[in-house]
Amino acid sequence: MERWPDEFAGMWIKDGDFKAGAWVAFTGNAEARVKELVDETGYAWPKLLHPVEAESSLKYLNSVQEQIVKERTENQQGIEGVDTPNGGRFDVTVDLKRNKVLVILEKISPEAERLFSEHYGNSVVIEQGSVAMPKSCLNRRRCGLALRGGLAARADADYDMDNCTTAFTVVNNNSLRMISAGHCSDSTGENRYHGLNSPTWFGTVQNRMMYGLVDTEISSIQNTFTGYPWVYRTQTDQQFSMTSVRPANLTLTGQEVCKLGIMTGRSCGDITNTNYAPWYVPYATGFFRADVCNDFGDSGSSVIHNHEAIGILSGGSLGTCTTPVKSDMVFGHIGWALWAMNSSLLVAP
Amino acid sequence: MTYQSSMWVVIAVLFIVAIGSMVLLVSESDAGASGGGETQFPSDDAPPLAVKQTDEGFVPVSEDEMSTGTLEDATRELQP
Numbered sequence: 143m144e145r146w147p148d149e150f151a152g153m154w155i156k157d158g159d160f161k162a163g164a165w166v167a168f169t170g171n172a173e174a175r176v177k178e179l180v181d182e183t184g185y186a187w188p189k190l191l192h193p194v195e196a197e198s199s200l201k202y203l204n205s206v207q208e209q210i211v212k213e214r215t216e217n218q219q220g221i222e223g224v225d226t227p228n229g230g231r232f233d234v235t236v237d238l239k240r241n242k243v244l245v246i247l248e249k250i251s252p253e254a255e256r257l258f259s260e261h262y263g264n265s266v267v268i269e270q271g272s273v274a275m276p277k278s279c280l281n282r283r284r285c286g287l288a289l290r291g292g293l294a295a296r297a298d299a300d301y302d303m304d305n306c307t308t309a310f311t312v313v314n315n316n317s318l319r320m321i322s323a324g325h326c327s328d329s330t331g332e333n334r335y336h337g338l339n340s341p342t343w344f345g346t347v348q349n350r351m352m353y354g355l356v357d358t359e360i361s362s363i364q365n366t367f368t369g370y371p372w373v374y375r376t377q378t379d380q381q382f383s384m385t386s387v388r389p390a391n392l393t394l395t396g397q398e399v400c401k402l403g404i405m406t407g408r409s410c411g412d413i414t415n416t417n418y419a420p421w422y423v424p425y426a427t428g429f430f431r432a433d434v435c436n437d438f439g440d441s442g443s444s445v446i447h448n449h450e451a452i453g454i455l456s457g458g459s460l461g462t463c464t465t466p467v468k469s470d471m472v473f474g475h476i477g478w479a480l481w482a483m484n485s486s487l488l489v490a491p
Numbered sequence: 492m493t494y495q496s497s498m499w500v501v502i503a504v505l506f507i508v509a510i511g512s513m514v515l516l517v518s519e520s521d522a523g524a525s526g527g528g529e530t531q532f533p534s535d536d537a538p539p540l541a542v543k544q545t546d547e548g549f550v551p552v553s554e555d556e557m558s559t560g561t562l563e564d565a566t567r568e569l570q571p
Contacts (some may be wrong), residue, residue: 155566164566190566313542313549371543386557387540477540486542489552 151196152238155396163190169199196241198265203236206243206265210234211419211426227254233273235415235431238395242267272459274420274472284338287366289320291373291444292402296335306442307404309454311369314485318369319360321479322442323456324352327359334361351482355428357456358479371488373402373444383490385449390475399432399447401455401471403440406463410434420457420472434471435463445473451487454479
């Protein structure tokens with residue numbers, strides 16, 4: 143929050159029968175500050191805002207996270223003088239409710255605990271868990287010549303090539319494009335196909351970025367294909383219109399999101415972490431984690447809430463939607479992806 | 492032109508080329524295509540967040556039209 147940058151400690155939402163609302167945390171005078179905000183803005187439902195006192199500001203926690211991600215990236219790139227556990231294979235986020243930087247390691251060792259404790263003190267907590275993985279795969283789907291979010295985008299006409307999912311139709315330089323996950327391609331110029339029995343070429347990757355805030359690519363739409371402002375939501379709802387983009391600063395922990403992927407279809411759950419930093423994105427920042435299952439091939443999935451576009455699925459923990467261990471999802475915000483690709487979301491008139 | 496004045500012309504040209512090369516390098520590194528770790532945010536000339544397709548072409552959709560930009564919007568569904 144720009145007004146109290148050194149005191150604001152985050153905001154999250156919880157829906158439920160017992161106590162619903164938005165929790166707003168500060169490192170001091172939380173109640174007075176929330177009241178001040180309500181009085182000044184004339185917010186319509188003040189009883190929904192719950193002040194929380196926190197130890198560390200969000201600015202401080204973000205700076206700690208940024209430093210960990212920087213050292214992780216340098217470690218992965220083999221730069222000398224930097225030492226992070228597991229060769230830098232761990233995810234980092236800020237846990238707003240606990241007011242800590244959360245590091246997720248596949249296996250916690252005494253050495254890892256020592257490194258984090260010595261470098262970052264008690265502002266960091268370590269948890270054992272499954273880290274996010276990029277989710278491209280070996281599967282396919284078909285949807286005629288009308289492209290939209292939630293469809294298969296194949297890298298080759300052969301069956302043995304990686305597949306991803308389309309996220310949304312966008313407009314770049316006055317032309318329609320498909321936006322998806324950046325790790326689905328290795329370079330610009332790669333071909334994109336759609337179709338099951340006789341995959342048809344529909345375009346090439348025009349631009350891609352996997353860095354910082356984004357894991358995204360845009361592909362041209364050619365060869366009689368066209369793009370629509372829809373997503374393939376379910377079998378019975380194949381032309382679900384997109385009408386808006388939710389701003390990144392109002393995409394909050396606790397909000398429900400749904401993803402539409404070629405492998406596991408539509409699944410929904412709550413955002414559990416903001417400012418997530420998956421290990422495979424250099425200098426990662428500003429991603430989101432959500433309690434939404436997915437599988438390899440769902441990379442690039444549309445992440446939506448009702449008719450709002452929210453993000454592009456980047457990865458998730460190991461698991462599927464059916465195994466006992468359900469995977470969770472990591473996504474990048476659509477606003478950052480659009481900015482990085484110099485594009486606009488195509489919405490329904 | 493004497494030999495001495497020709498030499499000065501050559502030195503001046505080399506100086507201009509050297510300065511030009513440095514400017515070019517600075518511009519490229521500022522672009523932030525690789526390395527660094529700096530996060531750049533949208534500039535004023537970024538395209539609109541959303542557009543709709545009309546007979547006149549692609550038309551920007553304002554944030555007011557999308558009506559998702561306020562805390563009220565974010566917490567609307569929490570109302571009993």
